[in-house]
Amino acid sequence: MNDFIxxxxxxxxxxxxxxxxxxxxxxxxxxxxxxVREAGEGFKVILAGLTNDLSTCRTGLSKAAPxxxxxxxxxxxxxxxxxxxxxxxxxxGYKPALVSETEF
Numbered sequence: 001m002n003d004f005i006x007x008x009x010x011x012x013x014x015x016x017x018x019x020x021x022x023x024x025x026x027x028x029x030x031x032x033x034x035x036v037r038e039a040g041e042g043f044k045v046i047l048a049g050l051t052n053d054l055s056t057c058r059t060g061l062s063k064a065a066p067x068x069x070x071x072x073x074x075x076x077x078x079x080x081x082x083x084x085x086x087x088x089x090x091x092x093g094y095k096p097a098l099v100s101e102t103e104f
Contacts, residue, residue, distance in 0.1 A: 005043065005073055007034065009089030017073035020054075028055040031077040032087055035098075043071075049100030050077075050087040057102070 006014050017034060020026055031054045035047040051057050054074050077083040091099055 005036070007045070007090055008093060009086065010092035011089050013086075013089060015075055015086055015090065017075045020072045020074050022058075022072075026055040026057075026074065027076070028053045029076055029078065030054070030080070030083060032075045032083055032090070033057045034073050034090070034096075036071050036073060045090070045094040045096045047098035047100060048087060048090050048094065048096045049102065050083050051100075051102040057100075 003019050005017050005019075007017060008014050015032070017032075020033075030050075030052045032048070032050045033054060034045050034049070036043040036045055038044075049057060054076070057074070058072060075086070077086065087101070
């Protein structure tokens with residue numbers, strides 16, 4: 001998979017996400033994330049989430065997300081309003097099987 005993917009929300013807006021490789025640390029910053037797996041020529045969004053701390057978004061998700069969802073992509077988003085708006089747009093566009101909203 002690519003280091004970056006562009007996801008299009010239901011509104012038509014495009015959001016760029018960066019791959020977070022397993023075993024590497026992530027900045028403890030707020031943002032959006034997706035679990036994706038390869039599907040044909042592209043990929044399928046399995047889970048869409050948002051959190052106040054992206055460094056913890058893998059915790060507990062391995063149980064909830066299917067094992068085939070091998071790649072996690074993140075998007076830094078400090079603004080709560082923007083983070084929620086983008087999350088809602090992506091969920092409406094991709095209709096993932098799983099949705100996570102871990103805001104503390």
